[in-house]
Amino acid sequence: MQMDSFPEEYRALVIGASGGIGAALVEALRADTRCASVTALGRSTEPPLDLTDPVSIEQAAAAVAGHGPFHLIINAAGVLHNDEFMPEKRLADISQAQLLATFQINTFGPALLLRHFSGLLDRQRGVLAMLSAKVGSIGDNRLGGWYSYRASKAALNMLIKTASIEIKRSQPNAVLLALHPGTVNSKLSQPFRGAEIGRAANDAAADLLRVIDGLGPDASGGFYAYSGEGLPW
Template identity: 45%
Template sequence: MKRVLIIGASGGLGAAAAKACRARGETVVALSRSADGFEITEETAVAKHLEGTEGSFDLVLVATGALEIDGAAPEKSIRSVTAAAMMDQFAVNALGPALVLRHAADLLPRDRRAVFAVLSARVGSIGDNRIGGWVSYRSAKAAVNQIVHTASIELSRTHPQSICVALHPGTVATPFTEKYLGRHPSVPPEEAAQNLLNVIEGLAPDDTGQFFDWAGKAVPW
């Protein structure tokens, strides 16, 4: 039976992914700030929870993230950037996953295929950015993409069958995005989670270090 660790399991997509994995008969360990006090931006909290988690996992999914923090909406232009808002975005969307990835080698088996997946966003793609805006959020997601890519290189040295990737789930209809849906098509968390699990199932070790969308297509850096 596969073992799955989902971090951010109280959020819309994280909860849907946990439910889907359990429905497939997999053993799910779910961690979140609201249920377990897993504060992803605090190094001691991350270490305490992950070092206290027994066994290895076939899948680790980091489903945390924030688009608006403390009322700071995504900027419409570079003129709206503030130090506080940008630092908050980097703390949640880049530093948090990096702290979890610090423990990746202890969470994954060395003798078989295992996936470490981090939720990113297409707006973090530098090559795909054609309209500007959302400076802090874009930059934090671009940073987490680099963190994932770097970690994948290091992880492959000790875990040759590991797959460490960034994933874009599409626009998911949750409280996280409801103010920003506009004309963008969205999908319910259950559908988004299933899409990502399908992508994860199809990944091979040669895919490690890459950035994929919900349909399994590579996203430009």
């Protein structure tokens, strides 16, 4: 995958680089001969970036600023379930602890990424993309359930849309995107037949990069599927 819309020797940064899609994005970007550098951040990197720790987010942004400005920043981190909880099937399953844990990683942490990393974008061609989810679409919600995850991704979409309006005033070439990667064979999707129905992470990464490569400033603030299709809010 060659990112032709970016300048020769463009610089990329991937947050959540240890996850299935994050690692595949790092691999794909490093394989692009036009990409000069790929900075990978996550909880186990140096500097570490933990979406539940606001100080680590601010410190990581300051630590990597010298490697920028970045032409592409992607946040691939997210949570659907963990050892303590699974997606809620009904209202009776909702708990404050699960809501807080889900929003911390899917919404609150990314909000701080917008705050601290958007200023690191290159002013001529700068894209900041975050992995959202089609189930975060209010208009497309036909099945119900998954309260915390759906709501956290819907809120993330609003943050991206709102930030795109503000950032356009000072960085008119900036592109902020919410992207749906589809069902991918990863740890996130394993309890939901991910290995059976999901695509390989490398395929998902290639699709996402292809969508990013084809979108300019007019698309900023939008919500797109891996196919390039615009999704309803």
